[in-house]
Amino acid sequence: xxxxxxxxxxxILTNNPLVxxxxxxxxxxxxxxxxxxxxxxxxxxxxxxxxxGHILYTHPLAGSVKPNETPYKxxxxxxxPHGMESEHEIMIGNAIAVYDKFCKIDWSDNEQALRDFQLxxxxxxxxxxxxxxxxxxSNKNH
Amino acid sequence: MxxxxxxxxxxxxxxxxxCKVENGTLYVDPxxxxxxxxxxxxxxxWVKDFSxxxxxxxxxxxxxxxxxxIEPRVKVEGPGGEFPGVISKVDTVGSGKTNVLRxxxxxxxxxxxxxxxxxxxxSGPGADYTPFSKLNxxxxxxxxxxxYQEHKHEYEHAVRIAGLRAATFIGELxxxxxxxxxxxxxxxxxxxxxxxxPNLPRVAYVHMLQSQGLLHDTYVYGVDAKxxxxxxxxxxxxxxxxxxxxxxxxxxxxxxxxxxxxxxxVADLFEQHGKTLNYVCNIITNENVYLAxxxxxxxxxxxxxxxxxxxxxxxxxxxxxxxxxDLIMNTxxxxxxxxxxxxxxxxxxGQDGKSQSLADADPLADAVVTGGNANEVIILPxxxxxxxxxxxxxxxxxxxxxxxxxxxxxxxxxxxxxxxTNEMGFNCLSAR
Numbered sequence: 001x002x003x004x005x006x007x008x009x010x011x012i013l014t015n016n017p018l019v020x021x022x023x024x025x026x027x028x029x030x031x032x033x034x035x036x037x038x039x040x041x042x043x044x045x046x047x048x049x050x051x052x053g054h055i056l057y058t059h060p061l062a063g064s065v066k067p068n069e070t071p072y073k074x075x076x077x078x079x080x081p082h083g084m085e086s087e088h089e090i091m092i093g094n095a096i097a098v099y100d101k102f103c104k105i106d107w108s109d110n111e112q113a114l115r116d117f118q119l120x121x122x123x124x125x126x127x128x129x130x131x132x133x134x135x136x137x138s139n140k141n142h
Numbered sequence: 143m144x145x146x147x148x149x150x151x152x153x154x155x156x157x158x159x160x161c162k163v164e165n166g167t168l169y170v171d172p173x174x175x176x177x178x179x180x181x182x183x184x185x186x187x188w189v190k191d192f193s194x195x196x197x198x199x200x201x202x203x204x205x206x207x208x209x210x211x212i213e214p215r216v217k218v219e220g221p222g223g224e225f226p227g228v229i230s231k232v233d234t235v236g237s238g239k240t241n242v243l244r245x246x247x248x249x250x251x252x253x254x255x256x257x258x259x260x261x262x263x264x265s266g267p268g269a270d271y272t273p274f275s276k277l278n279x280x281x282x283x284x285x286x287x288x289x290y291q292e293h294k295h296e297y298e299h300a301v302r303i304a305g306l307r308a309a310t311f312i313g314e315l316x317x318x319x320x321x322x323x324x325x326x327x328x329x330x331x332x333x334x335x336x337x338x339x340p341n342l343p344r345v346a347y348v349h350m351l352q353s354q355g356l357l358h359d360t361y362v363y364g365v366d367a368k369x370x371x372x373x374x375x376x377x378x379x380x381x382x383x384x385x386x387x388x389x390x391x392x393x394x395x396x397x398x399x400x401x402x403x404x405x406x407x408v409a410d411l412f413e414q415h416g417k418t419l420n421y422v423c424n425i426i427t428n429e430n431v432y433l434a435x436x437x438x439x440x441x442x443x444x445x446x447x448x449x450x451x452x453x454x455x456x457x458x459x460x461x462x463x464x465x466x467x468d469l470i471m472n473t474x475x476x477x478x479x480x481x482x483x484x485x486x487x488x489x490x491x492g493q494d495g496k497s498q499s500l501a502d503a504d505p506l507a508d509a510v511v512t513g514g515n516a517n518e519v520i521i522l523p524x525x526x527x528x529x530x531x532x533x534x535x536x537x538x539x540x541x542x543x544x545x546x547x548x549x550x551x552x553x554x555x556x557x558x559x560x561x562x563t564n565e566m567g568f569n570c571l572s573a574r
Contacts (some may be wrong), residue, residue, distance in 0.1 A: 057432065058433060059433060059464040061464045061466075061501055062463070063431075064354075064391040064396070064461045065391055069257065091467065097498075101490075103493075107257065110257075113255075115256070116256045119356070120355070120356060123357075125431075127355035127431055127432075128430070134296070
């Protein structure tokens with residue numbers, strides 16, 4: 001059972017393929033990759049786990065790239081329940097409300113922008129877990 | 143610590159073979175600036191070429207996408223140099239004399255990522271929303287090497303350094319020029335300050351620094367702020383180039399290096415220093431993504447406020463969403479140790495202004511100054527000339543599909559305009 005704050009207890013929820021390419025199998029954390037889920041659905045998945053007592057490790061609104069722009073989302077919750085934190089429940093609820101508030105911008109026709117959104121999401125995640133983002137990029141799985 | 147700033151008024155910029163400042167005009171050779179930028183190995187490795195332009199107030203010019211804005215300065219007396227720990231050695235700055243080329247800026251522009259934003263219009267309605275339309279801008283447009291797509295970290299770093307080097311080169315031209323105006327700024331040691339102003343309230347500035355990751359970073363004496371604990375700076379260190387911006391997203395509320403050099407909270411607190419309050423120091427703290435970092439940093443902010451026996455603190459944030467949580471955590475904890483707070487932020491209240499403005503809130507954060515609503519929609523007419531590229535304008539943050547119209551005008555939210563809703567209160571939008 002993972003201790004709070006220990007990477008063994010990190011469950012990374014992501015729909016970002018770059019996170020898989022750079023982080024899968026590189027540490028003690030667990031990755032749940034959901035390419036079929038959109039940004040909002042990743043937030044909802046995290047919310048459902050928080051309701052079951054998992055704690056939130058990273059801020060769901062990380063990054064100044066607004067949730068209406070980037071289709072990619074990675075965040076970390078605990079691998080096992082530790083008891084529900086009401087502050088985390090409020091934080092994830094607010095994040096979903098913010099997502100719904102912004103007018104959506106569709107970037108799906110711009111390959112380069114999509115790759116850059118993946119990069120930003122991946123880099124913010126690396127900052128949170130103390131992983132060298134640039135090193136990960138030069139040593140991808142695929 | 144005492145700093146004297148000498149302001150050299152710059153009212154025009156001319157390209158010239160000879161580089162000098164004379165009678166308020168900056169004469170500069172772009173090739174010489176380029177050569178100085180390319181002395182850096184990282185610039186050499188990642189920037190294929192630079193092009194240069196000058197944009198003056200009132201011209202029909204649009205600069206986009208803007209990366210950073212920097213005020214050229216030169217240390218003429220005392221320890222340290224420009225941008226310590228990055229361009230010059232890491233010596234502590236904030237004392238002695240520094241000459242400032244006032245009325246101009248170095249603006250870096252060019253593509254870094256595929257969704258980039260940041261518009262400075264030099265005339266028209268957009269000009270009213272950015273403070274940089276009032277400056278003579280020396281614009282440096284960077285063009286990346288061909289394989290930069292796989293090396294965004296390295297390229298962002300190279301463009302950041304290039305801009306700082308251009309500003310350093312130009313600032314140096316002011317070394318032997320007699321300033322038009324000089325001004326002194328001084329804060330005192332803890333005991334000294336209490337003895338000097340026994341009856342004035344002790345106030346500090348809690349300066350939150352963007353520190354989430356690539357394109358969202360701030361550096362203090364060259365240190366990435368996300369790797370630092372909450373700490374203290376003399377206000378004059380901030381004024382003297384100790385803090386630089388590595389933040390390239392969210393144009394309206396990112397703090398450029400120019401904002402750090404000319405932080406209006408620092409300026410206004412100095413204005414009242416010794417009159418209505420005792421300006422004790424700046425407390426710098428970060429805005430990390432990992433929640434335990436947020437707790438640690440905000441605990442330390444409150445601890446320092448208490449340790450310094452403050453009566454009040456002004457808290458400013460940078461960005462939206464994730465930083466709102468740091469803002470509220472800081473404010474709540476500072477209030478809980480008995481120190482009054484006022485926060486400065488901007489708002490994302492929706493295009494109609496009716497939505498909740500921040501992603502977090504607390505009853506203790508009951509004194510707020512706003513820098514305006516970043517979702518407000520504005521129409522920017524076409525300009526005769528574009529410096530940089532309009533490639534991204536169609537979809538930049540706040541813009542939406544079709545926001546770049548056939549006639550070259552742009553319908554977008556204020557988010558796209560550099561400095562429009564600055565959260566230090568640098569611009570003129572607010573609410574009453």
